[in-house]
Amino acid sequence: MTHLGRSPTVRGAPNAGAIFVAPVAYTITQPCIGVKDASCVEVCPVDCIHSDDASDQYFIDPDECIDCGACVDPCPVDAIYPEDEVPEEWRSFIQINTDYFKK
Ligand code: SF4
Ligand code: SF4
Numbered sequence: 001m002t003h004l005g006r007s008p009t010v011r012g013a014p015n016a017g018a019i020f021v022a023p024v025a026y027t028i029t030q031p032c033i034g035v036k037d038a039s040c041v042e043v044c045p046v047d048c049i050h051s052d053d054a055s056d057q058y059f060i061d062p063d064e065c066i067d068c069g070a071c072v073d074p075c076p077v078d079a080i081y082p083e084d085e086v087p088e089e090w091r092s093f094i095q096i097n098t099d100y101f102k103k
Helices: 039-043 092-100
Strands: 026-028 080-082
Touching: 026 092
Parallel strands: none
Antiparallel strands: 026 080
16 A cells, blocks of 8 residues: 555646647537527536627637536537537538637
8 A cells, every 4th residue: 555645646736747738528510500590508607608790700719718518409400419419421520619719
C-alpha cells in the first residue's frame, strides 16, 4: 500500500500543457440550411443558438449549451443532434458550429 492519504492528483483545473478542445453538446446540421425558422431558438433555456443575416443556418454555442435537448423536437427538419449521434455525413457540422463562435 502506498500513500493512500496524500494523493497528488486533480486539484483545480489540470490544464497545464493540455490542448483545449471545446466539447459540443448539441450540433445543428445540414437540414437547417435555408430553413432557419428559429423554432429551436425559442425553446433554448440558455439562449445559446445564434445566427446572422450572412449565415444560411443557425449554430449552437458549445460553451453555453447545457445539453438539455429541448431544441431537438421543435426542429421541423430534424437538424439537431447530440454530438455523438450526428450522422456521419454531417460530422463536419460539429466544427462548423464551434467555429461560428470564434469569429
Ligand atoms: S440542447 Fe438545450 S441548451 Fe443546448 S442548444 Fe439545445 S435547447 Fe439550448
Ligand atoms: S429549428 Fe431546426 S431548422 Fe429551425 S433554425 Fe433551429 S435547427 Fe434550423
